[in-house]
Amino acid sequence: MDDLLAVTGLTVGFATESGLARVLDQVDFRIGRGEIVGLVGESGCGKTTLARAILGVLPANSARISAGSIEFDGRDLLQEDPDALATDIRGRAITFVPQDPFSSFNPVFTIGRQIEELMKWKSPDAEPGSGPRRYARARRSSDLERVLELLRIVQLPDPEALLRKYPHEVSGGQRQRLMIAMALLPEPKLIIADEPTTALDVTIQAQILKLLRRLAAERGVSVLFTTHDLGTAYEICDRMTVMYAGQDVESAPSDSFFTEPRHIYTVRLLQSLPSRDHGIRGIPGQVPDLTAPPPGCRFHPRCDAASALCRQTRPDPSDVGAGHVARCWHPAQGEGTP
Amino acid sequence: MTADALLSLENLSKHFPVLNVWKRRSGWLKALDEVSLSVHKGEILGIVGESGCGKSTLGKTVMGIHRPTSGRIIFEGNDITHLKPHQSRGMRRDLQYTYQDPGASLDPRWKIGRSLDEPLVIHTRLNRGARRERVREILDAVGLPDGHLDLYPHEISGGQQRRVGLARILTLHPTMVVLDEPTSGLDVSVQATILNLFLDLQKRFDLTYVFISHDLGVVRMVCDRVAVMYLGKVVELGSSDEIFDRPRHPYTQSLLAAVPQIGKGRVTETFWLEGEPPDPGNLPSGCRFRTRCTQARDDCALAVPPLVEHSPGHADACLYSPARRGYSPA
Numbered sequence: 140m141d142d143l144l145a146v147t148g149l150t151v152g153f154a155t156e157s158g159l160a161r162v163l164d165q166v167d168f169r170i171g172r173g174e175i176v177g178l179v180g181e182s183g184c185g186k187t188t189l190a191r192a193i194l195g196v197l198p199a200n201s202a203r204i205s206a207g208s209i210e211f212d213g214r215d216l217l218q219e220d221p222d223a224l225a226t227d228i229r230g231r232a233i234t235f236v237p238q239d240p241f242s243s244f245n246p247v248f249t250i251g252r253q254i255e256e257l258m259k260w261k262s263p264d265a266e267p268g269s270g271p272r273r274y275a276r277a278r279r280s281s282d283l284e285r286v287l288e289l290l291r292i293v294q295l296p297d298p299e300a301l302l303r304k305y306p307h308e309v310s311g312g313q314r315q316r317l318m319i320a321m322a323l324l325p326e327p328k329l330i331i332a333d334e335p336t337t338a339l340d341v342t343i344q345a346q347i348l349k350l351l352r353r354l355a356a357e358r359g360v361s362v363l364f365t366t367h368d369l370g371t372a373y374e375i376c377d378r379m380t381v382m383y384a385g386q387d388v389e390s391a392p393s394d395s396f397f398t399e400p401r402h403i404y405t406v407r408l409l410q411s412l413p414s415r416d417h418g419i420r421g422i423p424g425q426v427p428d429l430t431a432p433p434p435g436c437r438f439h440p441r442c443d444a445a446s447a448l449c450r451q452t453r454p455d456p457s458d459v460g461a462g463h464v465a466r467c468w469h470p471a472q473g474e475g476t477p
Numbered sequence: 478m479t480a481d482a483l484l485s486l487e488n489l490s491k492h493f494p495v496l497n498v499w500k501r502r503s504g505w506l507k508a509l510d511e512v513s514l515s516v517h518k519g520e521i522l523g524i525v526g527e528s529g530c531g532k533s534t535l536g537k538t539v540m541g542i543h544r545p546t547s548g549r550i551i552f553e554g555n556d557i558t559h560l561k562p563h564q565s566r567g568m569r570r571d572l573q574y575t576y577q578d579p580g581a582s583l584d585p586r587w588k589i590g591r592s593l594d595e596p597l598v599i600h601t602r603l604n605r606g607a608r609r610e611r612v613r614e615i616l617d618a619v620g621l622p623d624g625h626l627d628l629y630p631h632e633i634s635g636g637q638q639r640r641v642g643l644a645r646i647l648t649l650h651p652t653m654v655v656l657d658e659p660t661s662g663l664d665v666s667v668q669a670t671i672l673n674l675f676l677d678l679q680k681r682f683d684l685t686y687v688f689i690s691h692d693l694g695v696v697r698m699v700c701d702r703v704a705v706m707y708l709g710k711v712v713e714l715g716s717s718d719e720i721f722d723r724p725r726h727p728y729t730q731s732l733l734a735a736v737p738q739i740g741k742g743r744v745t746e747t748f749w750l751e752g753e754p755p756d757p758g759n760l761p762s763g764c765r766f767r768t769r770c771t772q773a774r775d776d777c778a779l780a781v782p783p784l785v786e787h788s789p790g791h792a793d794a795c796l797y798s799p800a801r802r803g804y805s806p807a
Contacts, residue, residue: 181664312753340527341691342750345735349745367664370694370737374745397739411669412739413698421670425634 142210143328143361144170144193149207151185151192159203160429162188164385164437166207167456170329175355175362177376177393179369181408183426185385186365190331193363194233195224212328230261234322236332240314244306251302254321258282261325286324293320293350312343319351323358330355331363336371348374369412373397378462381405384427384437386453391463401459401470404438436467444469482515482551483653483685484539484572489513489548491531491538495758506758508534510709511548513784516653521679521686523700523717525693525732529757531709532689533577536655539687540574541565553652570600573651577658579642583630589641590626596649611648618681619644619674636667640674647678653685660695672699693736697721702790705729708757708765711784715791725793725800728766764796772797 151163163185170176178186191197193209195216209216212232216224237243245253259265259274262282290298293316306314315335322330332351336344352375355362366372372379373393380390381404389402400406407422424441427433436453439445448468456464491509494502509531516522524532537543539550541560550558557568576582583592590612597608613623619640630638639659646654659675660668676699679686690696696703696717703720705713705728713726724730731750738744752769755761764782767773777796786792787800795801 181666310753341693342527342731342735342748343753345737345744345748345750349748352745368737369665370739373739374737374743408666409739411666413669413672413694415697419669419672419676419698421668421673422666423670 141172142169143172143174143212144168144363145208145210146189146193147208147210149189149192149209150205151188151197152203152205153198154201154203155430158430161432162385162429163192164432165453166382166385166387168380168387168390170361170363171378172328173355173359173361175352175364175375175377177372177379178363178365178382179367179372179379180382181367181426183384183429184382186382187333188385189382190333190363190365194235194331195221195229230257231325232327233329233331234325234327236315236318236322236330236335238334239338240311240318241338243318244314246306248305249302250304250306250309250317254286254302254317254324255279255282257321258286258324263324263326286320289320289324290317292354293317293323295320311339312346315339315343315347316350319347319354323354323360326358327360329361329363331365333365334367335364337366337368344371345374351375369397369409381408384432385429386437387466388436388438389463389465389467390456391460391465395460395463399460399463401463401465402438402467403442403444403469403471405465406471407441481517483518483553484687485513485515485551486535486539487513487549487551489535489538489550490546491534491543492546504758507709507760508757509538509545512706512709512711514704514711514714516685516687518652518685519683520701521688521699523696523703524687524689524706525691525696525703526706527691527732527754529708529754530706532691532706533657534709535706536574536657536687536689540572540655542574566600570649571652572655573646573649573653574655575642575646575657575659577661579638580630580635583638583641585630587629588626589628589630589633592630592641593626593645593648596645600649612644615644615648618647618678634667636663636671639663639671643674643678647682650682651684653687655687655689657689658691659688660690660692668695675699693721693733705732708754708760710765710781710794712766712795713793714784715793719791723791725787725791725798726766726795727770727772729793731769764794 146166146168149163149166152159152161166189168189180186204217264278264281287298290301295301295313295316336347339347348371364376376393378392379396381388383404389405400409410420411422413419422441427437433440435451436449439449454466454468456466459465459470488511489509490511492505492507495504495506497503512535524535526532534543538545545558549556552568552572593612594608597603597611616623621637621640625633660671663671678684688700700717702716704711707728713720713729720729724733735744735748749771750769755768761768763778763780767777782794782796784792784794787798
């Protein structure tokens with residue numbers, strides 16, 4: 140498949156008081172055009188760091204990108220001029236839906252002002268490369284039309300009145316709808332949604348996921364959907380990539396991911412979901428300290444299939460099925476899984 | 478209420494005043510409205526609902542953190558509704574509460590050992606050696622090494638903080654524990670070990686839990702009975718199997734339909750519920766769910782439907798409950 144985004148061998152560390160934290164270790168990751176890819180893993184596995192690296196918003200003073208490339212639509216984002224990235228990639232070709240819709244708006248401006256500010260710089264009509272000193276009246280009114288239309292598409296009631304409101308006057312679900320609308324307004328090729336439903340109730344979550352899935356399909360936008368909730372990933376994703384402690388461990392189409400996981404970590408992760416059939420099973424042990432990660436496959440201290448090989452070298456990706464890649468020396472063989 | 482009820486709530490209400498800009502009361506927020514429940518000895522009662530439905534207010538009102546507006550709370554046969562602080566101290570030993578976020582509820586400047594020691598100093602007359610003995614025993618029960626006594630809360634992980642929070646209340650050997658969102662914010666693999674710990678401890682110390690959660694998958698796994706709340710009201714109450722397999726109230730049905738189920742049909746293709754909960758300070762008349770309910774009819778707006786036990790052990794508050802006699806699907 141034609142890839143929109145291909146991350147290859149990306150290695151990122153953070154300088155901390157106790158030394159360099161190796162947060163991403165030679166991560167491979169890709170997204171096809173129009174595909175919704177879930178990036179799943181537990182907290183601290185590096186999924187947010189990967190999303191931020193793609194967006195180019197890692198903290199400049201502490202993050203160290205030591206190897207790898209991020210190829211987006213034919214351009215290597217790590218080699219590109221930072222100014223060019225800021226004008227025509229970030230916020231234009233790649234947009235972002237944040238985790239917390241409550242703190243992502245500025246509380247002292249109306250929603251309309253904030254959307255207008257976005258459109259002033261990132262509207263699809265704005266000429267690339269030059270920031271607008273003046274916001275031409277014709278473009279302003281055409282942008283407003285576009286905003287109102289999109290607010291209707293994301294099923295927000297009475298969009299004209301909504302634009303005059305302040306962020307605290309709308310509910311969490313509506314704020315997240317606004318965030319999705321704002322991510323779609325620049326007509327991007329890729330939306331990075333960082334746990335967009337964790338702050339929401341389950342009935343609202345179902346509505347938001349439904350909306351995101353429908354809009355992505357209609358507009359042919361690719362979505363990178365990070366989540367720690369396997370259930371929501373199942374709902375929306377075409378394909379999944381699992382990460383553990385900064386390493387990508389498995390990537391598979393949704394169907395075979397849930398029915399025949401191959402990496403032992405994925406198997407254990409799926410088994411720790413509460414289920415009637417097998418009770419509650421956790422994964423013993425703890426996530427490793429990233430300033431001194433275990434060598435080889437980072438899951439080996441908690442893995443019951445680990446061998447000497449696992450402790451020394453990390454396996455390369457190997458095909459274990461149609462579009463199904465696992466990085467495990469001893470992949471599970473059709474073990475009974477939920 | 479039944480004889481084996483450890484805790485019963487009778488028409489318990491908690492209304493918060495809504496203040497306008499001049500700090501004058503402009504209305505009441507009915508966080509908890511005429512709730513009657515009983516918790517039997519040795520069971521795990523789940524309280525589920527979305528944010529703002531009053532499930533945490535319920536837990537905190539039972540604990541005396543909020544003063545109830547009306548109604549009665551009866552614990553072990555005694556009315557504890559209006560106890561003065563010094564009177565409630567004896568009761569507190571038996572009825573304990575764990576906060577949502579133990580990371581925020583442990584004193585950041587105290588070592589774990591001191592935090593665990595404090596309840597014993599307040600509630601018992603044990604000497605230092607006996608207290609240390611008791612703390613070690615509990616620490617072992619929740620699966621933490623002794624070395625953790627000398628660590629500060631920020632030095633341990635979220636899952637371990639929950640274990641400390643649990644250890645802290647278990648040192649007093651309570652009979653009942655209110656667990657407020659005990660697994661929120663935990664990863665699934667950690668959550669599973671914590672849930673197993675709850676179940677182990679329940680058997681070992683003969684505990685009764687009130688398990689407040691928004692995670693329906695977890696509630697189904699651990700709870701014997703479940704109460705579903707919507708905007709301050711219990712809309713359905715029954716055994717776990719009844720609620721999850723044969724939900725009757727339209728709200729319970731839509732809540733269950735919204736939960737993603739791996740391997741089943743996709744919720745994003747089938748989910749029907751529109752809209753969001755109304756403002757709790759300005760509730761609709763009659764049934765509070767009627768503004769979102771697909772089966773709502775005119776008489777739903779007339780009166781608040783009471784919680785009626787249509788079959789033994791399974792009650793719901795819907796005028797058109799499928800269990801209601803004379804029900805005819807329109």
